[in-house]
Amino acid sequence: MGISRRRVRFGAALAAVMATVATLAPAGSSQARPAVVPTAQGARQEAAATPDPFFTYTGSTPLADLAPGTVLATRALPYRIARLPLPLQLVQVLFRTTDQRGEAVAGVTTVVRPLVGRTAKVIGYQSFYDSLNPEDGPSRAYSGVFSPGVMAAHVETTLFAGFLLQGYAIVVADTQGPTADFAAGPEYGQVTLDSLRAALKAPGTGIAPTARIGLIGYSGGAIATNWASVLAPGYAPDIDRRLVGAAEGGVLVRPSANLGYVDGSMVWAGVIPMAVVGVARGFGIDLTPYLNDYGKQVYAKLQKASIAQVLGAYPGLTWRKMTKPEYADPARIPVFVDTVNQLNLGTRPTPTVPMFIGQGTAGELEGTPRSRTLGPGDGVMIAGDVRSLAKQYCADGLPVVHREYPLSHFTSVPFWLPEAMAWLNARFAGVPAPSTCSSIPAGNPLTPLAPAP
Structure with a gap:
């Protein structure tokens, strides 16, 4: 079958399936939300009762004795x-x-x-599945799991379909790791880089040995994209040499500031307890001694929650409502200060590959007012922090294209994606990377969170 017929067949099938998904999505919400699909409790319980053994390593060699990126098992299956x-x-x-x-x-x-034959063009697509449940990872979604938490990965098929139609192979890692460590950025980056190492080694992928790689991701996918770009020179120089560029949108730069930005918001406030759970899990720390009874209740409830379950579910929630009075200022918790400062991209080295960075500025559309101290954002990410990160990369000589959209987090995607795709296509074509460094507005200081006296 020729490439054009394969494209037509894929496009028609994708349209039909996504139309089916759309009919299952809840209607009537006045807030911008990701598409989610309710499913019967029995189906979810059935999936949980019969875990897929493929996702568990059972080899005799200790993992610590193997090099990062070592292939442990492979399987082929239809999407x-x-x-x-x-x-x-x-x-x-x-x-x-x-x-x-x-x-x-x-x-x-x-x-x-790739739709036909082999390819030397690879897109590392970082998903925004954003969940505290390992069973919500995109690999579970593509293998047939059907639950609300996996629907983000299904919807994302429409986002990377354009690359498939151009002959690319797509690599989609479960970036949050085997325990779903939501918001633990360095882990996202390491998993992303090792997934690319493994994809280049695994048989039957259709990826040529000489393949070049472009990174792309939005929101949670931008966490993985930026951290992979930052860590690649030291953690995976073999992958860094293959990278042509990284495109990202809706960027998390300084989590300590973002928690303050969404504090008390109407849609995004539920991210606060999600981040507390994910960061505590990823770093192996206990934050429950600082929570009040209500905070502990929410903490326990969200242990396996997905982003779709918390958006709009905690309108007006604040950090203060979840913590004991003496910890109403999170800077009074030393372990919290130390942890969130490790997640500040502004303190990390500049990547070596060109970057395309897009960011919305109208978070009011999603119920988050403009911050008096932090300025505008898209509802969850802060435009001023993104500006400063981009300017920092520019100052180090990196070619950066920075775009801002007068829209919210979700509504920026249709404007960011075509620009990001065109930018990446040009990098694969060998076109020199452009720069908008001279026109990036002033941003916020990316200083680490200081402990409270």
Whole structure:
């Protein structure tokens, strides 16, 4: 079958499946929300009762004795969305990687094979699945799991479909690791880099040995994209040499500031307890002694929550409502200060590859007012912090294209994506990377959180 017929068949099937997904999404919400699909409790319980053994490493060699990116297992399977097949073939790879605490763990990634033959062009697509449940990872979604938490990964098929139609292979890692360490940025980056190492080694992927790689991700996917770019020169120089560029949008720069920005907001406030759970889990720390009874209740409830379950579910929630009075200022918690400062991208080295960075500025559309101290944002991410990060990269000589959209987090995506795709295509074509460094507005200081006296 020729490439044009494969494109038509894929496009028609994708449109039909996504139309089916859309009919299952809840209607009537006045707030911008990601598409989610409710499912019967029985189906979710059935999935939980029969875990897929592929995602568990059972080899006799200790993972710590294997190099990061080592292939542990592979399998080929068709791509399924909401249990309906698409004319795409996948190779899933179990591989050795490193978690937030520096321990060797088994990660998983999915390679969407090129539509025809082999390719030397690879897109590392970082998903915004944003969940505290490992069963919500994109690899589970593509293998047939059907639950609200996996629907973000299904919807994202429409975002990277354009690359597939141009002959790329797509690598989609479960970037949050095997325990779903939400918001633990360095782990996202390490898993992303090791997933690319594994994809290049695994058989049957349709990826040529000489392949070049472009990174792209939005929101939670931008966390993985930026951290992978930052860590690549030291953690994975073999991958860094293959990178042509990184495109990201809706960027988390300084989590300590973002928690203040969404504090008390109408849609995004539920991210506060999600981040507390995810960061505590990833770094192996206990934050429950600082929570009040209500905070502990929310903390326990969200242990396996997805972003779809918390958006709009905690309107007006504040840090103060969750903590004991003496910890109403999070800077009074030394372990919190130390942890969030490790997640500040402004204190990390500049990447070596060109970057495209997009950011919304109208968070009011999603119920988050403009901050008096931090300025505008998109509802969850802070435009001033993104500006400063971009300017910092520019000052170090990196070619950066920085865009701002007068829209919110979700509504910026249709404007960011075409620009990001065109920018990446130009990098693969060998066109010199452009720069908008001279026109980036002034931003916020990216200083670490200071402990309270």
